Amino acid sequence: MEKHTNRFPISHVLGFIFSLILTFGAAYIALKTSLSFKVIMWIIGTLAVLQAGIQLFMFMHLREGEDGKTNVINIVYGVFMAVVIVVGSIWVMSAGHAAH
Amino acid sequence: MGIKWDEFFITGDPLILGSQIAIVLTMVGIVAGVTYLKKWKWLWSExxxxxxxxxIGIMYIISGVLMFFRGGMDGLLMKAQTSRPEMEFLDAQHYNEIFTTHGVIMxxxxxxxxxxxxMNVVVPLQIGARDVAFPQLNALSFWLFFGGAMLFNISFVIGGSPDAGWTSYFPLAxxxxxxGIGNNYYAVALQIAGIGTLLSGINFVVTILKMRTKGMTLMKMPMFTWTSFIASVIIIAAFPIFTVALAxxxxxxxxxxxxxTLSGGGLDMLWANLFWLWGHPEVYILVLPAFGIYSEIISTFSRKTLFGYKSMVLxxxxxxxxxxxxxVHHFYTMGSGPAVNSIFSITTMAIAVPTGIKIFNWLFTMRKxxxxxxxxxxxxxxxxPCFIIGGVTGVMLGMGAADYQYHNTLFLVAHFHYTIIPGVVFAVFAALYYWWPKMFGFTLNEKIGRWHFWLFVIGFNATFMPMFFLGLDGAVRRSYTYSVESGFAPLFLVSALGSVILALGFIAFCYNIYWSIRHADRNITGDxxxxxxxxxxxxxxxQPYNFAKLPEVDGLDPFWKxxxxxxxxxxxxxxxxxxxxxxxxxLPFIMGVAxxxxxxxLVFEWHIAAAIAAIGIIAGLIYRSFDYDEGYHIPVDEIKETESKWRNVEGEVHNYVK
Known part of the structure; x- marks a missing residue:
């Protein structure tokens, strides 16, 4: 990590700013708006996922080291699997007359 | 604990009484034989x-051949029962049990x-490694699989077999x-074997990613290693779904x-959903290594590098x-609606494209x-050709709208036998003929092998081709009999006769093994x-350490170069x-027994006894955690001796350059 100390940690600062915006944004939407409960849950859920991504890439050294590429592939594949299993199951089980 | 001893052993059926006697005699025979030959110590330590x-790979293959025999007997019984209309060879319950165990076992x-x-035998050798990444875990995988398989196999004499189909759909299951307790066997035995498979998957992913020899980058790996790697990745992704569903x-x-359940707010079709979320990737876990086997064999016997390596990987x-x-294409008729069915029809048909690419690559490998x-x-x-028939009918079944016609008929049964038998069984036979000398130091007899090949392939087509037409005529699967008026009788008879030819093919294979052990030339080269x-x-x-010096690689087909x-x-x-x-x-063996x-x-719901036996599992895990055995070293002299033994034989590799 020698070379990182020599230059300005631009990605960390950006990540920090983005995190702040997303956090306060979520707080604002949850506390200060009069949207319906469902809409609020969707918006802050989306913001949370975005923030998790930013944390992974900007702070958690995901792409660094010799296994950087592997880590990214693992995370993307894991997310893909989770989405397929959870969202796919909900969709299949709640669509059409299977649900009625 | 309320044990009903009168229901413990299955009684009253002459077929099962016969098998019970056969099992007891076989076990007595094995014990007596090993004792007579004084092989207990050898069996344990070697x-x-x-x-x-x-x-471990060889033990897997031996178990596989035994299970092929068991599953094949189930298949023959089914074929005997349906050979004539209104046959009274098996009753409905017995037929249900048999098609269930046939599917699960096969x-x-x-x-x-x-x-x-x-994979166990070949992958570490192909990547120039001395073993898999976690050798003891590998042994545990095997013994868990073996424990699960044995547990499942005793079901038909003790307590009763599962009878809800290999898919065990709820609410029936x-x-x-x-x-009865039959379906408990399904839930518990598959869980145990599944843990073993999951451990194997992890083991192979780590082995292939971390233990390749110098110079072997991912894109220089042999195709069988690639397919085993991806199959292992799918194992890790898909098997936990099955684990959860079984739990x-x-x-x-x-x-x-x-x-x-139907009552109490249960969602019966969620089982089908979870089962196939695992079940479909499972099909590709099976067929991908088989594709790798074909790639290696076609390349070797065409004396050409595999055509289109990159497109194969892609x-x-x-x-x-x-x-x-x-x-979802396994249950279109569940009625998830046109949107769901259309999307899954498209993805299903799309999967035929990469498979087609592979077929063309094999053909072009053979060209010239x-x-x-x-x-x-x-x-x-x-x-x-056999697999293409399976694939094309698969695309037919994959169209959601048309599937309502084919669903649950013998057309489907014929389709998946046309994919799994050429896709897996042919591959396994090809692999056994190809790698047999690597495992045992002698080749299987080619002449008896021809009998095996022709009987099996002809028998296979004669068995399953009529089932396409039976299915189109409306014969449903899993039905234990049919009427004379249905007009199904002639094709069912052809199919039954075909299965006899198929069985003869398998017998020829077993005879080939026996003959080759007795008479085959031991004086063959390593290549x-x-x-x-x-x-x-x-x-x-x-030799136990695979390579005296780890080879270095700078391209595809390294040994050829x-x-x-x-x-x-x-x-x-x-x-x-x-x-x-x-x-x-x-320890792995003891864990498998525990x-x-x-x-x-657990199958018999004797919870106190199960808890006591489970202490054995926990004790094994604790023992392993404090096991500081660092292994041993093979001294240089011993390696020199082993190496000179095979390297100095006439015709061995260094004289073998062409």
Whole structure:
């Protein structure tokens, strides 16, 4: 990590700013708006996922080291699997007359 | 605990009484035979406690062949029952049990161990490694699989077999409609074997990613290693779904939960959803290593590098991704609506594209090659047309709208036999003929092999081709009989006769093994096929440490290049160094037994006994955590002696350069 100390940690600062915006944004939407409960849950859920991504890439050294590429592939594949299993199951089980 | 001893053993059926007697006699025979030959110590120290990937692979393959026999007998019984209309050979209940165990055993206890066994033998050798990443874990995988398989197999004489189909759909498989303990066997035995498979998957991913020899980048790996790698990745992704589904099933059946029941807010079709979320990727876990086997064999016997290596890798990756998003095509008729069914029809048809790419690559590999018609090559050639029939009918079934017509008929049964038998069984036979000398130091007889090949392929087509037409005429699957008026009788008879030819083919295979053990020439080289990959660069059978000096690689077909350029085939005494090896361990076997016993008690819902047996599992885990055995070293002199034994034989590799 020698070379990182020599230059300005631009990605960390950006990540920090983005995190702040997303956090306060979520707080604002949850506390200060009069949207319906469902809409609020969707918006802050989306913001949370975005923030998790930013944390992974900007702070958690995901792409660094010799296994950087592997880590990214693992995370993307894991997310893909989770989405397929959870969202796919909900969709299949709640669509059409299977649900009625 | 309320044990009903009168229901413990199945009584009153002459077929089952016969099998009970046969099982007892076989066990007495084995014990007496091993004792008479004084082989107990040898069996324990050389095989049961082994952590050598080649021996574990061989044990997997032997179990697979035994299970093939068991599953094949089930198949023959079904064919006998349906050979004539209104036949009274088996009753409905017995028929239900038999098609259930046939499916489970053929997929999970025959196809899986055969392929994992071949992967075990071949993959570490192909990547120039000395063993898999976690040798003892590998042994545990095997013994868990074996424990699960044995538990499942005793079901038909003790307590009753599962009878809800290999898919065990709820609500039928639930306590409400299947009150006996038969389906408990399904839930528990598959769980135990599944843990073993999952551990194998992890083991192979780590082995392939971390233990490749110097110079072997991912894109220089042999195709069989690639397909095994991706199959292992799918195992890790898909098997946990099955683990969870089986755990929920166990809760439903044993502890009165309501995950999949009709009453109490359960969602019965969620079982089908979860089952196929695992079940469809499972199909590709089976067929991908088989594709790799064909790639190696076709390339070797065409004397050409595999055509389109990169497109092969790419199509495996696409298959792996698509295999996760097609599961609904197994239950279109559940009625998830046009949107769901359309999307899954499209993904299903899309998966035919990368598979087609692979077929064309094999054909182009053979183009202008100098093809040698060995048995391994014959199986690979027969695979192509048979598998295409399976694939094309698969696309027919994959269209949601048309599927309503084919669903649950013998058309479907014929389709999946046309994919799984050429896709897995042919591949396993091809692989056994091809790698047999690597495992045992002699080739299987080619002439008897021809009998095996022709009987099996003709029998296979005669058995399953009529079932397409029966299905189109409306014959439903899993029905134990049919009427004379249906007009199904002639085709069913053809199919039954075909299955007899199929069985003769299998007998020819067994006879071939027997004949070759007795009479085959032991004086063969390490490279009897003039092959291309690294497993042939060492002795046959392979010495425990695989390679005296780890080979270096700078491209595809490394052994071929070594032979062409006469590089790295010989070894100097100064290059031989001590080799670090893992110690044998009895723990995996003991763990397998503990899992099997605990599982057996759980099946009978004897919870206190199961808990006591489970202490054995925990004790094994604790013991392993404090096991500081660092293995042992093979001294240089011993390696020199082993190496000179095979390297100085006439015709061995260093004289074999062409």
């Amino acid at each position: 095989w049961i406690t082994t952590v050598d990937h080649k021996r 997929i999970l206890f025959m196809a899986m161990p055969m392929l994992i066994g071949i 639930g306590k409400e409609f299947s009150p 929920l099933m166990t809760f439903d059946r044993l502890y009165g939960a309501h995950f999949f 199509s495996i990756l696409i298959i792996a991704l698509l295999s996760m998003v097609v599961w 090659g100098r093809i040698k018609m060995t048995n391994a090559m014959l199986w690979s050639l027969a695979f192509v 009897p096929w003039n092959a291309r990959t690294l497993e042939w660069a060492t002795a046959s059978p392979v 070594m032979k062409k350029n006469n590089q790295g085939l010989t070894i100097k005494d100064s290059e031989i160094k001590e080799i670090h090896m893992p110690s044998n361990s009895g 899992f099997g016993v605990a599982g057996f008690f």
